[in-house]
Amino acid sequence: MASTVTTEPSKNSPASSRPGYGQLLRTRGAWTFLLPGFAARQPFAMLTISIVLLVQHTTGSYGAAGATAAVTGLSMALFAPYSGRLADRYGQRVVLIPGVLVHVLSGLTLTALALTDAPLWALFAAAVPTGASVPQVGPMVRARWGVKLQGSPLMSTAAAFESVTDELTFVVGPLLATALCTAVDPAAGLVTEAALTLLGGLLFAAQKSTQPSVTLDGHARVEHASALRVPGVRVLIVAFLGIGAVFGGMQVSLAAFTESISEPGLNGVLYGVFAAGNMLSGVACGAIAWKVAPQRRLVVGYAALALAASGLWAAHSVLLLAGLGLLVGMCIAPALITGYTLVESLVPAGARTEAFTWLTGAVALGQAAAVTVAGQLEDRFWVGAGFLVPMGGTLLALTTLAALRSQLVPPRVTKVVTRGAAHREPVAIGEM
Numbered sequence: 001m002a003s004t005v006t007t008e009p010s011k012n013s014p015a016s017s018r019p020g021y022g023q024l025l026r027t028r029g030a031w032t033f034l035l036p037g038f039a040a041r042q043p044f045a046m047l048t049i050s051i052v053l054l055v056q057h058t059t060g061s062y063g064a065a066g067a068t069a070a071v072t073g074l075s076m077a078l079f080a081p082y083s084g085r086l087a088d089r090y091g092q093r094v095v096l097i098p099g100v101l102v103h104v105l106s107g108l109t110l111t112a113l114a115l116t117d118a119p120l121w122a123l124f125a126a127a128v129p130t131g132a133s134v135p136q137v138g139p140m141v142r143a144r145w146g147v148k149l150q151g152s153p154l155m156s157t158a159a160a161f162e163s164v165t166d167e168l169t170f171v172v173g174p175l176l177a178t179a180l181c182t183a184v185d186p187a188a189g190l191v192t193e194a195a196l197t198l199l200g201g202l203l204f205a206a207q208k209s210t211q212p213s214v215t216l217d218g219h220a221r222v223e224h225a226s227a228l229r230v231p232g233v234r235v236l237i238v239a240f241l242g243i244g245a246v247f248g249g250m251q252v253s254l255a256a257f258t259e260s261i262s263e264p265g266l267n268g269v270l271y272g273v274f275a276a277g278n279m280l281s282g283v284a285c286g287a288i289a290w291k292v293a294p295q296r297r298l299v300v301g302y303a304a305l306a307l308a309a310s311g312l313w314a315a316h317s318v319l320l321l322a323g324l325g326l327l328v329g330m331c332i333a334p335a336l337i338t339g340y341t342l343v344e345s346l347v348p349a350g351a352r353t354e355a356f357t358w359l360t361g362a363v364a365l366g367q368a369a370a371v372t373v374a375g376q377l378e379d380r381f382w383v384g385a386g387f388l389v390p391m392g393g394t395l396l397a398l399t400t401l402a403a404l405r406s407q408l409v410p411p412r413v414t415k416v417v418t419r420g421a422a423h424r425e426p427v428a429i430g431e432m
Contacts, residue, residue: 024157033144033210038165040137040200043193045173047134048073048367049251049271050189051110053181055123056255058114066252066375068123073248073368075131077361083136084357092140092211100201103133104194111190131364135201138166139356140211142340147212159341163333164282174251174275178268232346232408233355236339237362238400239302243332244366245393246309250274250325251367252374253312253386257321260383266318273322277329278336285337295408298338299401305331306394312387328390342408366393 024030048069055065087095106129113122145158180188250271258267308328315321343355370393374386 021157021161024154024161027148027154029210030145030148033141033204033207034165036200036203036207037137037141038169038200039196040135040204041141041166042169042173042200043197044134044138045169045275046177046189046193046196047107047130048248048371049174049255049267050177050181050193051127052252052255052371053178054111054114054186054190057181057186058117059120061379062252062256062375063379064120064123064375066371066373067120068127069248070368070372071124071127072131073244073364073371075128076134077131077365077368079132080134080136080139080357080361080364081354084139084354087136087140087143088212088354092143093205093208096135096137096140096201096205099133099135100197100205102129103135103201104198106130106133107190107194107197111187111194115187134364135197135204136357136360137201137204138162139360140204141165142356143212144210146344147210155341155344159344160282160285160333160337162340163285163337164279166336168279174271175268178271230346230355232342233358235400235404235408236342237358239298239335239339239397240359240362241366241369242302242305242393242397243335244363244368245370245397246305246328246332246390247363248367248370249374249386249389249393250312250328252371252378253384253389254321254325256378256383256386261318263318270318270322270325274325274329277326278332279329281330282333282337285334294338294342295405298335298342298408299398299405301331301335301338302394302398302401305335306391306398309387309390309394312390313384315387316384346408 025034051069051072052062052065055068056062059065083095083099106126110123110126110130113126142159142162145155145162149155149158176192177189180192254270254274255267258270305328308324308331311324312321312328315324339359340356343359346355370389374389377385377388
């Protein structure tokens with residue numbers, strides 16, 4: 001009879017420690033990529049609102065502003081996954097440095113064209129490379145955590161921490177962009193975005209020691225299968241489109257609302273309240289040791305998000321809109337965190353950067369569609385009509401998740417174990 005050997009982790013191992021932010025941040029080498037990564041991802045939160053405010057100022061149309069921002073977002077959504085795949089295959093640094101340079105040059109070109117009253121088609125032409133070259137720093141940081149914490153229960157804490165970091169950028173970014181565009185110059189937001197991209201992107205690219213390896217056993221290159229082949233990733237992409245619809249709809253509609261009450265400076269404040277709710281709930285999610293399956297948490301989170309977003313269009317005061325925005329923001333973080341956590345169990349390590357960029361691209365695509373539709377609604381109907389977009393996007397995402405959540409359950413993995421001489425048995429090692 002074969003004997004069974006059980007190995008328990010030591011008390012000092014990550015697997016046996018209680019996950020927490022303090023323990024996560026003590027991970028050796030983490031700060032070498034966290035600090036430059038934070039600086040490099042800051043421009044991502046500034047780009048859309050900076051384009052909307054600049055183009056609306058030069059054209060007088062939220063529809064034109066939303067369309068230009070949408071071209072940027074669509075371009076990013078289409079190219080981001082390929083950027084992630086190239087980073088998995090050739091290394092993050094190889095992809096990041098040329099991407100940063102292209103983004104800076106094309107962003108400054110877009111700014112110059114807008115200031116010189118160039119036709120809309122010219123703005124679109126400059127918006128394409130601006131969006132296509134947006135540095136995918138967030139997914140790259142998440143991939144580095146995957147290398148550092150492989151097999152550790154701290155991975156869910158890392159996912160929460162990254163969501164909090166993302167949302168902190170969405171608190172600071174829109175406030176900074178709005179302040180620059182309204183108090184300094186309409187072009188100041190995009191110029192600052194370009195400068196931060198250049199500085200933060202190059203500093204992050206310089207951290208070579210923490211980037212994921214691109215070789216197997218130091219010799220042969222890993223064979224890469226696309227993350228899009230995983231059914232659960234496709235479901236998450238649709239779900240994240242709904243989150244993008246919230247971001248895009250909120251940005252355009254809040255700008256239109258504050259403009260209608262002659263208080264454009266409140267735009268950044270209201271959007272900051274929305275993002276702060278997201279950040280605070282992200283902090284809370286990372287501190288909870290969840291016992292509910294992530295697939296169920298995702299559906300419940302989207303149900304709450306859809307319910308909260310459904311009341312935005314009826315808000316007609318600053319205080320009510322701030323309260324609803326805070327509530328909507330608090331519902332986004334659990335959905336984002338759970339989605340990114342599921343990637344760790346659904347996708348092989350060699351394709352995770354690509355998987356993360358598919359999700360980031362889905363947010364950008366949803367945001368692109370949302371700013372276009374919301375801009376048209378604000379131009380053609382009543383002030384606040386653009387808030388119908390977050391409601392519609394989250395309801396569609398919730399319906400998809402409810403129907404296809406079985407695709408989010410990782411398959412059981414079997415491992416062949418040798419028991420004695422010439423005797424092998426398949427042993428289930430459980431669901432991840």
